[in-house]
Amino acid sequence: MKRVLFILGVLDDDDIDxxxxxxxxxxxxxxTVLIHEGKPIDAIYFLLDGTLTVQVAALKDxxxxxxxxxxxxxxxxxxDTRLPSATVKAITPSLVLAIPKDRLIEKLExxxxxxxxxxxxxxxxxxTRLRGTVQKIHDAAHWRPLDLSDETFNLDMAANMSLAAIRFDWLLRRLRDGAIET
Structure with a gap:
């Protein structure tokens, strides 16, 4: 399950636009490092394609x-406006949609x-991410990303998931077709 669906399922079409x-x-x-642990970031990112890793210095990267x-x-x-707690790096060529932090704050206000x-x-x-982390701590010696299944969310959330999947596909098509500048 794509985690962006949690966001796209709650936002409306004008928000996505x-x-x-x-x-x-x-x-x-x-x-390429997208986010450096301990250094400010100026955007929030939606990973559209590719694979990123998350590393923590305290665990020897x-x-x-x-x-x-x-x-x-x-x-x-x-x-929480704190500095990133991990480094995020592309391990394959990747495509992201970067939403500038200042523009997002302005829109929210x-x-x-x-x-x-x-x-x-x-x-x-x-x-959902925290619940998955807690479950993984109980299940294994180290944390792995949560594989979200239908049992992970309730019926209210499930109602939004198919619409969110459609919106994610729509977002990908618009960005891949060059609807916005790179």
Missing amino acids: WLISTGKRQEIPQN QIIAHLSSGEVVGEMSFV QDVWFAARFYRALAILLS
């Missing part, structure tokens, strides 16, 4: 997660309904 028109399509070459299409990156630092939907979507995403 704003993300696409505001965001910047960025191609990330293999072995051990890879703690692999991220694939549909993941959201940089959301924790956006929400000006559009209360967008803000409500956006923060609710992030809360669902982060809650």
